[in-house]
Amino acid sequence: MALLEISNLTVDFATYTGSLRAVDGINLSVDEREILAIVGESGSGKSVAMLALMGLLPWTAKVSADSMLFDGQDLLSMNDKQRRKIIGKDISMIFQEPMTSLNPCFTVGYQITEVLSHHFGGSRRSYNNRAIELLHQVGIPAAETRLNAYPHQLSGGMCQRVMIAMMIACQPKLLIADEPTTALDVTIQAQILELLIELQQSHGMALILITHDMAVVAETAEQVIVLYAGQQVEQRSVKELFKSPQHPYSEALLNALPERAQGKLLNPIPGVVPGQMDRPKGCLFNPRCSYAQELCRQQPPELQDGILCHYPLVAPKPDLDVRTQ
Amino acid sequence: MNHQLIKARDLHKYYAVKSGYLQPSKSLKALAGVSFDLYEGKTLAVVGESGCGKSTLARILTMIEEPTSGQLSIDGIDVAKTTEKSIKKQLRQTVQMVFQDPFGSLNPRQKIGNIIQEPLTINTNLSTNERHQKVLEMMELVGLRKEYFQRYPHMFSGGQRQRIAIARALILKPKVVVLDEPVSALDVSIQAQVINLLIELQQELGLAYIFISHDLNVVRHISDEVMVMYLGKPVEQGPSEAVFNTPQHPYTQALLSATPQAVVDGKRQRIKLTGELPSPIDPPSGCAFNPRCQYADKDCQIIEPVMELYGDSKVSCLAVAQQRIGQLKAS
Amino acid sequence: MNHSADSSKSTLSQQWQEFWFYFSVNKTAVAGLVFLILVIFMALFADVISPHEPAEQYRQFAKLPPAWKEGGQMQFFLGTDYAGRDMLSRIIHGSRLSLLAGCIVVILSLSIGVLLGLIAGYRGGWLEILIMRVMDTIMAVPGLLLALVLVAILGPGLLNAMMAIAITYTPYFVRLTRASTLSELNRDYVTASKMTGASSTRLMFVSILPNCMAPVIVQGTLSFSTAILDTAALGFLGMGAQAPTPEWGTLIAENRDLILNAPWTVTFPGIAILLAVLSINLVGDGLRDALDPKLKRS
Numbered sequence: 040m041a042l043l044e045i046s047n048l049t050v051d052f053a054t055y056t057g058s059l060r061a062v063d064g065i066n067l068s069v070d071e072r073e074i075l076a077i078v079g080e081s082g083s084g085k086s087v088a089m090l091a092l093m094g095l096l097p098w099t100a101k102v103s104a105d106s107m108l109f110d111g112q113d114l115l116s117m118n119d120k121q122r123r124k125i126i127g128k129d130i131s132m133i134f135q136e137p138m139t140s141l142n143p144c145f146t147v148g149y150q151i152t153e154v155l156s157h158h159f160g161g162s163r164r165s166y167n168n169r170a171i172e173l174l175h176q177v178g179i180p181a182a183e184t185r186l187n188a189y190p191h192q193l194s195g196g197m198c199q200r201v202m203i204a205m206m207i208a209c210q211p212k213l214l215i216a217d218e219p220t221t222a223l224d225v226t227i228q229a230q231i232l233e234l235l236i237e238l239q240q241s242h243g244m245a246l247i248l249i250t251h252d253m254a255v256v257a258e259t260a261e262q263v264i265v266l267y268a269g270q271q272v273e274q275r276s277v278k279e280l281f282k283s284p285q286h287p288y289s290e291a292l293l294n295a296l297p298e299r300a301q302g303k304l305l306n307p308i309p310g311v312v313p314g315q316m317d318r319p320k321g322c323l324f325n326p327r328c329s330y331a332q333e334l335c336r337q338q339p340p341e342l343q344d345g346i347l348c349h350y351p352l353v354a355p356k357p358d359l360d361v362r363t364q
Numbered sequence: 365m366n367h368q369l370i371k372a373r374d375l376h377k378y379y380a381v382k383s384g385y386l387q388p389s390k391s392l393k394a395l396a397g398v399s400f401d402l403y404e405g406k407t408l409a410v411v412g413e414s415g416c417g418k419s420t421l422a423r424i425l426t427m428i429e430e431p432t433s434g435q436l437s438i439d440g441i442d443v444a445k446t447t448e449k450s451i452k453k454q455l456r457q458t459v460q461m462v463f464q465d466p467f468g469s470l471n472p473r474q475k476i477g478n479i480i481q482e483p484l485t486i487n488t489n490l491s492t493n494e495r496h497q498k499v500l501e502m503m504e505l506v507g508l509r510k511e512y513f514q515r516y517p518h519m520f521s522g523g524q525r526q527r528i529a530i531a532r533a534l535i536l537k538p539k540v541v542v543l544d545e546p547v548s549a550l551d552v553s554i555q556a557q558v559i560n561l562l563i564e565l566q567q568e569l570g571l572a573y574i575f576i577s578h579d580l581n582v583v584r585h586i587s588d589e590v591m592v593m594y595l596g597k598p599v600e601q602g603p604s605e606a607v608f609n610t611p612q613h614p615y616t617q618a619l620l621s622a623t624p625q626a627v628v629d630g631k632r633q634r635i636k637l638t639g640e641l642p643s644p645i646d647p648p649s650g651c652a653f654n655p656r657c658q659y660a661d662k663d664c665q666i667i668e669p670v671m672e673l674y675g676d677s678k679v680s681c682l683a684v685a686q687q688r689i690g691q692l693k694a695s
Numbered sequence: 696m697n698h699s700a701d702s703s704k705s706t707l708s709q710q711w712q713e714f715w716f717y718f719s720v721n722k723t724a725v726a727g728l729v730f731l732i733l734v735i736f737m738a739l740f741a742d743v744i745s746p747h748e749p750a751e752q753y754r755q756f757a758k759l760p761p762a763w764k765e766g767g768q769m770q771f772f773l774g775t776d777y778a779g780r781d782m783l784s785r786i787i788h789g790s791r792l793s794l795l796a797g798c799i800v801v802i803l804s805l806s807i808g809v810l811l812g813l814i815a816g817y818r819g820g821w822l823e824i825l826i827m828r829v830m831d832t833i834m835a836v837p838g839l840l841l842a843l844v845l846v847a848i849l850g851p852g853l854l855n856a857m858m859a860i861a862i863t864y865t866p867y868f869v870r871l872t873r874a875s876t877l878s879e880l881n882r883d884y885v886t887a888s889k890m891t892g893a894s895s896t897r898l899m900f901v902s903i904l905p906n907c908m909a910p911v912i913v914q915g916t917l918s919f920s921t922a923i924l925d926t927a928a929l930g931f932l933g934m935g936a937q938a939p940t941p942e943w944g945t946l947i948a949e950n951r952d953l954i955l956n957a958p959w960t961v962t963f964p965g966i967a968i969l970l971a972v973l974s975i976n977l978v979g980d981g982l983r984d985a986l987d988p989k990l991k992r993s
Contacts, residue, residue, distance in 0.1 A: 056712075080551035080552065080553060080554075081522075081551055194640050194641075196640055197640070224413035224414055224578060224641075225413065225578055225579075225580070225619060225622045225623050226413060226618060226619065226622045226637045227413075227640065228622065228624075229621075229622035229624075229634065229636075229637075230636075230637070232624075233634075233636075251551060251552060252552075252624065253552065253626045254581070254623075254624035254625055254626040255624050256626075257624065257625065257626045257627060257628050258624045258625070277628055278628050281626065281627065281628045282628070291553065292552055292553060293626065295552050295553045295555070295556040296552065296556075296581065296626050297556075297559070297581045297582050297584065297585035297586075298581055298585075298625065298626055298627075299626070300585060303563055304560050304563060304564075305556040305559055305560050305585070306556065307553055307554070307555075307556030307557040307559075307560055308553035308556070308557075309557075311521050311523065311524070311554070312521075312551075426890050427890075428886065428889060428890060453892055456890070456891070456892050457891075457892075460890065460891075461887070461890055463883040463886070463887065464883075465883060468882050468883040468884065469882075469883035469884050469886075469887055470884055471884040471888075471902055471905075471906070472884075472906060473905035473906055474905075482888060482891060482893070483891035483892075486891055486892050486893050486894075486897065487891065487892055529887075532887065536891070
């Protein structure tokens, strides 16, 4: 049985111009010890979906789902108190901005021990020892002295390590990392990603990695979900996706990378992600899709084998006869 | 040979930093000896991690700040030696800049049209109608629709804001554009649109770019020449192909191997960089990179390396000079 | 060009719509706004609305109680004062002076304060230190006391009172503007303007100033209400508007002796001050909710 199973997750926000659907029917399942990447552009709802899972959305959000099972427990039917017992202990989340995720008023040591004291009993001394051990685990040198440091005395990479230390303190079964390396430099990004994977393997966690960077997906994840405008357009194994993407959007995303350009110019996806006001009829991707046809403009596609498309691309080459009428 | 637009020789920029009331102020070496030439229609990429002096270089090239020492010539005129205001003003117009954050670089209370025409309002005596006309032409050139003229920045997505910023930078017909991480805040699909626009504009207008970025995949694609910087100093400098295909400096090699690639065939051997960027207030003695370098030995802690030509590119590394590193094949 | 005019109109109406959405969430603010509009209407058409001339003395009707009390008369709805002047008319006319005082105080202190704050934030150095220390000194003296001293020097009178109050309010605007100027100064769009060779005045007034205005406007509305209060207080102490002028504070002061045998003569001006100040504060609160991006809910 999968560790986390979500089906048909939908999130609506109430705004002054009406209701905005940020997440539109996402299904996902994560097995134990699996790395799942959720990839999409800004506004694709990738963060919102995970925040909904954590119950961290503001009051304007309305979350609904057919089912939301974590480790056999139904998150939907739980009250807040029961949910809080799971969130933070069995499911943890780290965010994009390490500098703002830590409270600037308290020392690193205090913030880690606070987490420990909240979820475990024990003495102050045992917390301290555990905190040092955790900092060692995430590769912070001179952990004993760092306990007394304030977040502003640490670099971005160090702060992210501290965040990770806090999040693995309770040995969670699932760690959600929301763009954990976007704000960091390349060499630090490589260090942090490596650390995450190392911890995932040594602790036997499942890891959900939210990112917009296809290259990060390629190097870390096993399964991938591609989101577009709140919808899940493709779900496959990473290997297959990179070899032969079946949704035109996934293909276009890959082709837009500079590495895949032929000649001087890149292959961008024309247009922009539709907003709240200009949602197209039919398939949401059709105005930007180079394969779009009449059916795509009229009727929204249904999810088939993890692909949300009327005419999924067939490996190795799309059937051009059918498409270019 | 193309027309030389920027000639920089041994640029230094120090800032005084107060460490406390009773301590003497220390100097932060943001730039410590940068030299390069930039020619018409060419792109020089400046690569490095945050804190390596990329942004300081941009501020000096756009004449927002003056270098502490060193020589900077723009379009054949030595910036430090010109005192005449009209020439300075003209030089300012020669170099324009596009910023990283398209949300912070546009005044939220001004209409798009006014943002783009501000440089004209300040620097020329054109009539309102003429300015208007020029703005509309520029908007068309960067792919913005005419009706956006009266709109406010908050109505636009990051990619379109960056187009607006590009239009503003180009309206004075500059010869050099400094691009400070112009696409790193954008989504992948939008990134490609903006990069294509930049390439097309360069071909059409013969612009020279200083392309500041940390994304090596993008840099590799767009640049003719690359300068890799570490703690305010270039460590490797040369033609794009040479730097990317046969990186020589250990830092360049580490940067390249840390950059994720969108390919899934097996895990690559990665050079691990331990530790983080040292503080530019008191950099390590000898080679600034030595505490993180796997090839470092005693000499590296004492002797400061100098830029020398090896193969096609200039490298500042003792290990390279003493041939302690074999060539590392880049992916 | 027709098209662009259209779209600009839609931008404006959209911004207005957005503002109204956030403002109207706060129901008390809307109530305050309705009452405030009523007061403004009252002040504008005081001559038409008020049943009597404010200064006219009906000697035979002196100290008449309100209409619903025993011995009250319908034509003097809120009663009359010691000299037989109609309280309702005096309060209606008083709203003019109070609103005027609020307006002038806010305009004076806001424009001076914003200018000084902008200069202090933009220039920095000794000028900033000078301006800020002077402002600190002003803030160190209790506001009303300082205003009293200033009026004592300038001589009593409504205009002098307003000027004195304006001076005591200026530091708040200076601080606010300086703080937002400092944060805006390092934004990229300011650097971009600088790069094209914009002059200091242009940078200060065209680039930075419009982006500092939201908190200043909120502070302005809140100062408006305190200005009305302080003008009334000075009037009450005999240092503001002088005797026959129907200013709300002065009204209370001149009827102070009647507080026991004709309480309505002090009660109603007091209630007028209370309601006006309350409504303006509520509106200010709503404005802050709507204009401050930090408080905006997603």
